[in-house]
Amino acid sequence: MHTLGTHFTKLLENIQPPPHRLKKAQKIPARVRDFLAEHKEFKTMPPHSRLVGSYAQHLSVGDVKDVDILVRVDGDPEANDPPAREVLRGLKAALDDLPEYLGYHGESEFDINRNRRSVHVRFNEEDFHLDVVPCIAPQGFEAPIYVPDWGFKKWIKSHPLGVVTLIQELEDEHPGKFRNVTKLLKHFRNTHMVYMRPKSYWLVAMSIEAVKDGAVDTSEPLAVVFDQLLNHLYTKYSPIYQRTDGATPHIKDPMLGHDVSWNWSRNDFEAFLRRLEEGKRWTGEALKQDDKDEAIKYWRKVFGDEFPEDVDEYASALAATHWPGVAHASSRGVILSGAVEGVKSTPVLPTRYYGDE
């Protein structure tokens, strides 16, 4: 069995969003906060704004342009005060001036078909957009909050920061595996589905449930963990796929337990299951191969061209940056290219390996 760790490491690098966008995602909430703090009509309250979504979860893959930001307003969600729709309209009007404030050209838009709970801000010359979600946060962002839903005309409970914390806890418990296998699941979807895609949040919820339930063994190499995840999801959802009554899965919100996939259409669900079925067949074949090149061919079916065919040069570069005398080993044994702030590690003293049997 070839688990191709070097190939998977390169694949994960290949599917990272560009570094400049990651930097912008980190910086932008503060600038939106300053803009809204000065705004005369649309009033926010401290701490005003917070990065959420895939950039906050450190789960962004590929060309993810949308950066999600919460902005906090005062109100009573139970009494629908202020009315949910009114807040979305007010925010839309306020954000019209945001591109100019940030030194860009662009406009805000509210498209209920695209997103019922946020205002989208587009920057014409930039390769990132904002999805700004107003919220009432009675106990701050770290506790459950309420977001306005255009269709339901009311405030809906949500806990995005709880999910961010849960993801970090799962990563601490399954280091190197939870986030990476979730990113691979998203990339698998991006590779095989242009239309009818399941939402990223559903995939994250599926992955959380699988890892929490012990459906995957995270002590295995990432290739094996991913194969286990696809098999688990297929086994779990295929009974629903076999039904003839139009049923779709109820994916539970990882924090609040409600059904987050209530609007998953039967056609879209069936398309996803067909991709899962194909995917698990290829991952199974890839892991069965004794010939490394054959294994790579199957992984490229799973992950497309982002999965590298040849890693010789990449391996040389990795070796050079992790040379003994420079490298450190974390307390789990992960070899780092040097000391990393906040990570307990031991320097790897200079050595040369010997013995060739």
Next chain:
Amino acid sequence: MSKSGVIFRQEPPLNLALQDLHIKQRWPTFRRVSNAKDPTWRGVLQPTEVSGQYTVVVTYRLGSIPKVRVESPKLAPGTPHLYPDGSLCLYYPGEWSWHGRLIIAETIIPWAAHWLFYYELWLDTGKWHGPEAPHDGAKRAI
């Protein structure tokens, strides 16, 4: 070690309890699993974020040289830089030698993790990308 940093070989070796303390401090997955004549520590190392976990066994009798073996998963046939008994060759005895004042947690275990890092690169490329001592044709057991 003296204040000047010079190691006096005649100083008594660190006892096993001290080695154990250092190992526990730096390598939380390692546990001492034997108190008999061949004290042994077993632990888990994961050389990269995407690697599986390797169960590694370190055996060290006072007055001898620590040996490291990979217990699971089984190493691939033809793995380089192993001694005939299957233990990992972590340094070139011609240029570095073990003595009892050294700390296993600061030398042997990080080298074992590092060896695994290069082992995985070797699995994927067929080439040992790490530093190697030249071979003189003879196998030297340490």
